[in-house]
Amino acid sequence: MVKDAQTGAVLVSQLLDANGDGKPDELLFQTAMPARSTRKFILAGAPAGAPRPASAHTTFARFVPERTDDFAWENERVAFRTYGPVAEQLFDKKDAAGTLTSGMDCWLKRVDYPIINKWYAQHVLTPFSYHKDVGEGYDPYHVGISRGVGGTGVWDRDSLYVSRNFTSYKVLATGPIRTVFELTYAPWDANGRRVTERKVISLDLGSNLTRYEVHLASAGAPLPNCTIGLTLHDQKGSVRADEKAGYFRYWEAVDDSFLGTGVVLAPQRLLKYEDHRTPHKDQTQLYIAAKVPPRAPVVFYAGFGWVKSGQFRDAAAWDAYLQGFAQRLAAPLEVQF
Structure with a gap:
């Protein structure tokens, strides 16, 4: 267990098996940490029955x-x-119930309790009822063949090449602090390169942004980039990009x-960005095009605020x-143990 060294309070914690081998790899807990401050914690064995x-x-x-076969988090x-x-x-x-996209969809919720099971259960009774807000939120966000919020691809010679839907999944963790899962995609073509893709996706309590760890590989020439997308829908909104930050x-x-x-990406990983408009x-x-490091994943964060x-x-609050x-x-x- 984890204790606050100052108050003695036992904190909520979560053992995380990050690689799915049945053994915990990390002990997670959360705290408020002001800039330039120091906090102390005690790791201790929990007494039997505590x-x-x-x-x-x-x-x-x-x-x-x-x-059908969504994956939701x-x-x-x-x-x-x-x-x-x-x-x-x-x-x-050509079934109307079909969907072809590896884009990421936003479900706009305005309650702090879980809604996934509830909304899907209601969908069974009243199909697509989650498209109407009855007080908890709803799904008005259109993805289509776009990248949605944080879908990926490879941008090459003025074209974006993308995977189709995920082919398999693995849940690695769910808990009070972090949920982690893995999606795998069938090999796909990126302008003559055969690409394999696997994503390790996680979401922490308190965050509006999902963390994406994208493993891309090509048997042929090296991939020029991993391109992350945000759909601009009807182009009536406003874009802001801060490459330095x-x-x-x-x-x-x-x-x-x-x-x-x-989307948030380490600036040193950025190649370029493009506000791409088309009819x-x-x-x-x-x-947002990111460098693909050799034998390492591309890591970025993507999400939303409603x-x-x-x-x-307002937009200023979202920017902040x-x-x-x-x-x-x-x-x-900086952690000292």
């Missing part, structure tokens, strides 16, 4: 066969989903409110959140 502190909130992820602030092989097969058969965002009206989406449906996007959630009042997030990544905590 009560564990309960968490008021949690993170969650699961495969959703009752809605959430914490107390945001929720997301993406699409599996059955949805792709139905699309290929490493954050990029889109702010747009959604029904009777506003939504900010964003073709779902292909107007903000592209005004109706009460978390952000992204800027602060980027600053914390650039200046991580």
